[in-house]
Amino acid sequence: MKYKGRFGDYGGFYVPEVLIPALEELERAFYRFYQDEQFVGELEQLLRDYAGRPSPLYYAKRFSEYVGFKVYLKREDLLHGGAHKVNNTLGQGLLAKYMGKTKLIAETGAGQHGLATAMIGALFGMETKIFMGVTDIERQSVNVHKMKLCGAEVIAIEGGTGTLKDAINDALRYWTAHVTDTFYLFGSACGPHPYPTMVRHFQSRIGKEARLQCLEKIGRLPDIVVACVGGGSNAIGIFSGFLDDKNVRLIGVEAGGRSLSSGKHAATLAAGRVGILHGAKTYLLQDEQGQVSETESVSAGLDYPAVGPEHCYLKDSGRARYVAAQDDDVLDAFELLTKMEGILPALEPAHALAYLISQKGKLDPETIVVANLSGRGDKDVSIVERCRPLED
Amino acid sequence: MKTYKQVFSELAQANRAALIPFFVIGDPDLDTSLAIVKTAIDAGADVLELGIPFSDPIADGPTIQKADIRALKSGMTVRKALEFIRNIKDHKDVPIGLLMYYNLIYQYGKERFFRDFHQAGVNSVLVADMSIDDADEIYDAAISAGLDTVFMVTPNTEPARMKLIASKTTGFIYTVSVLGVTGSRADLSDVVEGLIAKLKKITPVPVCVGFGISKAEHAAAIARAGADGVIIGSKIAELIERNLSDKGKMLAEIAGFIGKVRRAIGNSVAKPPNESFDPAQDGFGGLNI
Numbered sequence: 253m254k255y256k257g258r259f260g261d262y263g264g265f266y267v268p269e270v271l272i273p274a275l276e277e278l279e280r281a282f283y284r285f286y287q288d289e290q291f292v293g294e295l296e297q298l299l300r301d302y303a304g305r306p307s308p309l310y311y312a313k314r315f316s317e318y319v320g321f322k323v324y325l326k327r328e329d330l331l332h333g334g335a336h337k338v339n340n341t342l343g344q345g346l347l348a349k350y351m352g353k354t355k356l357i358a359e360t361g362a363g364q365h366g367l368a369t370a371m372i373g374a375l376f377g378m379e380t381k382i383f384m385g386v387t388d389i390e391r392q393s394v395n396v397h398k399m400k401l402c403g404a405e406v407i408a409i410e411g412g413t414g415t416l417k418d419a420i421n422d423a424l425r426y427w428t429a430h431v432t433d434t435f436y437l438f439g440s441a442c443g444p445h446p447y448p449t450m451v452r453h454f455q456s457r458i459g460k461e462a463r464l465q466c467l468e469k470i471g472r473l474p475d476i477v478v479a480c481v482g483g484g485s486n487a488i489g490i491f492s493g494f495l496d497d498k499n500v501r502l503i504g505v506e507a508g509g510r511s512l513s514s515g516k517h518a519a520t521l522a523a524g525r526v527g528i529l530h531g532a533k534t535y536l537l538q539d540e541q542g543q544v545s546e547t548e549s550v551s552a553g554l555d556y557p558a559v560g561p562e563h564c565y566l567k568d569s570g571r572a573r574y575v576a577a578q579d580d581d582v583l584d585a586f587e588l589l590t591k592m593e594g595i596l597p598a599l600e601p602a603h604a605l606a607y608l609i610s611q612k613g614k615l616d617p618e619t620i621v622v623a624n625l626s627g628r629g630d631k632d633v634s635i636v637e638r639c640r641p642l643e644d
Numbered sequence: 645m646k647t648y649k650q651v652f653s654e655l656a657q658a659n660r661a662a663l664i665p666f667f668v669i670g671d672p673d674l675d676t677s678l679a680i681v682k683t684a685i686d687a688g689a690d691v692l693e694l695g696i697p698f699s700d701p702i703a704d705g706p707t708i709q710k711a712d713i714r715a716l717k718s719g720m721t722v723r724k725a726l727e728f729i730r731n732i733k734d735h736k737d738v739p740i741g742l743l744m745y746y747n748l749i750y751q752y753g754k755e756r757f758f759r760d761f762h763q764a765g766v767n768s769v770l771v772a773d774m775s776i777d778d779a780d781e782i783y784d785a786a787i788s789a790g791l792d793t794v795f796m797v798t799p800n801t802e803p804a805r806m807k808l809i810a811s812k813t814t815g816f817i818y819t820v821s822v823l824g825v826t827g828s829r830a831d832l833s834d835v836v837e838g839l840i841a842k843l844k845k846i847t848p849v850p851v852c853v854g855f856g857i858s859k860a861e862h863a864a865a866i867a868r869a870g871a872d873g874v875i876i877g878s879k880i881a882e883l884i885e886r887n888l889s890d891k892g893k894m895l896a897e898i899a900g901f902i903g904k905v906r907r908a909i910g911n912s913v914a915k916p917p918n919e920s921f922d923p924a925q926d927g928f929g930g931l932n933i
């Protein structure tokens with residue numbers, strides 16, 4: 253490999269020897285094309301005409317009045333496919349095309365990345381396989397159906413708890429046997445180098461836009477930028493735009509599940525220890541020996557025991573702060589935003605909103621917060637229906 | 645403690661490849677696992693490859709994943725693995741290579757891990773999720789603990805990289821016969837003979853071949869192609885899985901299978917080892933610590 257892919261000591265590429273040639277090829281291609289004029293032009297056009305960028309920055313007036321400070325939502329939920337995932341799948345999908353690959357594989361948790369990959373598979377006419385845990389298939393069935401309609405094959409993974417971690421394990425195993433013709437379109441800013449760097453690059457669009465929109469709309473930078481953290485792609489995407497603005501506080505919100513003390517959660521940065529999983533040195537939820545823990549969260553997209561290496565570095569350096577929101581508060585946040593703004597947030601970004609609600613009345617009324625609304629909640633309606641049945 | 649060097653040179657004299665079965669320590673439970681490995685030694689294993697079970701074995705196919713789960717469910721831990729190895733060494737002094745995932749070593753503390761396991765009787769530790777690029781992270785600690793090094797070469801490894809890997813290998817090269825994860829395959833990979841030949845040209849370090857070898861005929865063919873050792877894993881885990889309700893039958897079938905492979909290897913005379921290796925011409929000689 254040309255680069256070490258480290259963020260401080262985090263990251264790297266801890267993979268079996270057999271995957272190295274594929275990662276080298278990917279690294280070479282990414283650095284060759286990511287600033288290439290034709291590539292950039294083609295990607296720009298797709299982001300605009302296919303995905304619907306730029307996404308608006310919306311002032312959530314009623315929600316702001318409720319919490320007592322000013323909240324702007326970065327509307328990634330309005331993009332094609334319903335989440336920020338399309339920024340990354342268009343970028344990597346186009347790279348796959350430039351590399352001459354004809355087959356895509358991807359893992360998915362909430363199904364949003366799987367769907368965004370299936371869309372791109374259809375768009376570029378590539379054979380697409382999506383690896384998804386059985387638990388997630390059950391709880392995100394709408395997305396499963398959409399993927400199939402796009403022509404993707406959805407492969408059900410029984411192992412472990414049938415969630416994102418298990419889907420990644422099997423996608424990596426499949427890739428090992430098909431490295432020569434298959435492009436692994438990784439869904440978050442984690443995994444082995446070059447994925448954390450590459451996914452960050454394709455998602456950095458969110459932060460660049462949001463920063464400009466703040467300056468244009470509000471006339472100043474926000475005080476706080478907040479995003480949910482699963483693997484960390486939507487968060488690093490928006491954080492990256494503000495990293496050099498030292499006065500902008502960056503807050504990542506992880507899945508607190510039932511509670512941190514119950515052990516039933518996926519708050520990796522809040523409660524994990526440094527370890528190695530899926531090709532990277534990262535904070536990791538694990539037992540004393542190093543066996544990876546089973547995680548739990550109402551949101552499939554955050555239900556993952558590791559996290560992107562750059563977030564580990566930002567945590568240690570103090571540049572970003574990471575907190576956790578519990579399932580109950582997340583469901584409250586889902587209901588609240590829906591009632592007050594008529595916007596259904598996905599359960600993942602509802603974590604970021606739950607954090608804001610926890611700050612109700614605690615911040616100066618002039619405080620400006622940008623929250624990354626990474627996806628829309630249509631996929632989660634049946635979960636909310638089950639957890640919070642409506643009274644007649 | 646018997647070294648790889650001793651075993652491989654004894655076998656070279658006898659003109660026979662090493663038989664190297666792989667087991668997940670603690671599969672299906674600690675006591676049965678001990679009985680299985682001792683049975684395998686008695687049936688003719690020359691070297692042992694042992695895995696410490698891990699929750700997320702990304703280099704393993706379904707068969708060994710299930711073995712890992714059985715072992716973890718029965719309460720296997722890294723500390724118990726240490727005991728297990730001492731117990732095996734008391735039975736017979738055969739070289740032992742560990743094949744495992746990095747996080748378990750990292751959490752134990754790598755210096756302490758290598759020291760403790762070497763003292764228990766381990767000859768090498770192959771980290772499945774670590775390529776040669778990151779070997780520096782463990783190399784010094786492993787060498788100073790007295791371990792030999794074992795690294796993998798796969799069918800897609802470039803020749804320059806093969807040389808680099810060979811130069812860091814003091815034990816043997818673990819040659820992966822297929823593109824893919826562990827698991828039995830019906831047919832022997834058609835790239836494996838070429839791979840052995842390539843490696844033999846560039847290094848005098850012993851070359852052992854694993855992944856997908858499930859039949860005595862496969863083992864014989866690999867030995868004939870000039871390999872110094874044949875590693876068999878998933879097939880044995882299958883025999884364990886198939887006989888979970890009858891330990892006696894399990895042990896008998898494993899003994900029978902290993903004996904059969906051993907006879908097959910014994911009957912297939914290999915080419916003289918390293919006949920094509922010429923360090924002067926290649927300007928390269930592997931480390932032989």
Ligand SMILES: Cc1ncc(COP(=O)(O)O)c(C=O)c1O
Binds near residue numbers: 439482486554601
């Ligand atoms: C809408 C949405 N937000 C966030 C995430 C979490 O991923 P990441 O942390 O990579 O943004 C997901 C994952 O599925 C998602 O669907």
